[in-house]
Amino acid sequence: MAGKAVTAKNRPNRKSGQLEKEAAADLEAHKELALEVIGRLKKEYPEAKCTLEYEKAWQLLVSVRLAAQCTDARVDQITPLLYEKFPDVAALAAAEPEEIEEIVRPCGLGRSKARDISACMRVLHEKYGDHVPEDFEDLLALPGVGRKSANLIMGDVFGKPAIVTDTHCIRLCNLIGLVDQIREPAKVERELWKIIPPEEGNDLCHRFVLHGRAVCIARRPQCGKCCLRDICRHGKETLTYGEAF
Numbered sequence: 001m002a003g004k005a006v007t008a009k010n011r012p013n014r015k016s017g018q019l020e021k022e023a024a025a026d027l028e029a030h031k032e033l034a035l036e037v038i039g040r041l042k043k044e045y046p047e048a049k050c051t052l053e054y055e056k057a058w059q060l061l062v063s064v065r066l067a068a069q070c071t072d073a074r075v076d077q078i079t080p081l082l083y084e085k086f087p088d089v090a091a092l093a094a095a096e097p098e099e100i101e102e103i104v105r106p107c108g109l110g111r112s113k114a115r116d117i118s119a120c121m122r123v124l125h126e127k128y129g130d131h132v133p134e135d136f137e138d139l140l141a142l143p144g145v146g147r148k149s150a151n152l153i154m155g156d157v158f159g160k161p162a163i164v165t166d167t168h169c170i171r172l173c174n175l176i177g178l179v180d181q182i183r184e185p186a187k188v189e190r191e192l193w194k195i196i197p198p199e200e201g202n203d204l205c206h207r208f209v210l211h212g213r214a215v216c217i218a219r220r221p222q223c224g225k226c227c228l229r230d231i232c233r234h235g236k237e238t239l240t241y242g243e244a245f
């Protein structure tokens with residue numbers, strides 16, 4: 001039986017087929033790179049944990065809000081003072097935002113951080129019986145909680161797949177070549193979900209923070225000392241002829 005005649009209409013679109021192949025190959029290459037980065041950073045930083053100190057889930061919510069435009073070390077200095085005066089969700093929910101602000105002011109943006117913490121603790125107290133909800137969308141709906149904080153809680157507190165796209169993660173992913181010139185946190189997160197095994201995301205992001213502080217320092221990455229240099233896009237560009245051959 002004669003096959004269907006090839007016409008201009010049903011002729012396979014070579015160009016789009018080729019583009020699809022290239023996109024698939026590109027995705028595989030990014031996945032391979034991600035696995036290599038994960039393996040090497042695991043060796044370099046066996047312990048991957050959050051640099052903010054907390055004992056209870058609600059305390060991590062407080063700390064992560066305070067950490068905006070502030071160092072984790074400063075936050076860790078301030079939170080014990082806050083919890084000494086307001087030891088639980090109910091106490092913080094009952095406090096006036098001004099009372100919270102008085103303590104958290106050294107973290108910067110005191111008024112808005114105090115307002116968010118107060119509002120957030122009131123929702124936890126009134127809606128969730130002083131517990132932190134385990135659902136990503138419920139977390140996102142809490143006052144002052146964005147995707148970064150919600151992912152951190154999901155990963156660190158509940159042990160669920162999470163990708164925390166903070167400044168270290170975004171900077172390193174662009175330098176290494178895991179993403180290409182993407183700066184918006186939600187877009188970086190979306191790209192990383194495609195190439196990182198879900199169970200590895202949370203720890204990898206903690207390791208990005210550790211690596212970003214120790215070696216891949218903003219504005220002066222120490223490529224010569226970096227365990228990722230031969231696979232990192234930026235690192236490879238900085239290799240001298242002698243190092244490369």
Ligand code: SF4
Pocket residue numbers: 172175176215216217221222223224226227228229230232233234235236
């Ligand atoms: S090779 Fe350089 S740019 Fe790449 S991750 Fe290491 S320090 Fe950062």
